[in-house]
Amino acid sequence: DGALFPYADKTLTQVMAGLNTASVNSMKISAVAGSKDERIANLILDGEAKLADEEMKAAWLLNQSEAYFYSQVLPNKVMANINDSIEQHAKDHYYTKAIEEAKAAKTYFGNAPELNKKVKDLIVARSEYILFSTVTEQSVFD
Structure with a gap:
């Protein structure tokens, strides 16, 4: 390749x-x-x-x-900065913001397999976080 x-x-x-x-x-x-x-x-x-x-x-x-x-x-450095931001948001459980940033990166960089996977993984992580928080009664989501 x-x-x-x-x-x-x-x-x-x-x-x-x-x-x-x-x-x-x-x-x-x-x-x-x-x-x-x-x-x-x-x-x-x-x-x-x-x-x-x-x-x-x-x-x-x-x-x-x-x-x-x-x-x-330059594109690699830009992507690294974007990845750092996405990872920080995910670490802080701001999954929606992380997903938005990953989608914005897809808009610029195109449908790169790693970005597609990142969006899917973040959606799954957000769903798991919501389910776990709801089941353990730590949070109630509308």
Whole structure:
């Protein structure tokens, strides 16, 4: 399915995060030194074709790291934050709120199997909580 081993994924994520940091630093330098395309053109015109090629490759690599960050790292971090919130609500027995958040995540991320399972599990947990609380007379639900 194209998934990497956890250690490989972690290493790749760390490398891409480092490249993303380098990208930000490069943009800051470019803002001071002028645009990258002008710099590369000037390098070529000054007979520095090898350096221009290295600059071009570095720019491509930085763009790749940025694309990886926005397509892989950021969505995973967002999903982790959402999962933390859902788990906290479930732990506090706010099952309806947890279900609403899981459904909102489904709206954004689509019908991912883990989200579908999470919604079903939360509905079951809410039902069990209501039944147990009613039977033990801890709470009365309308």
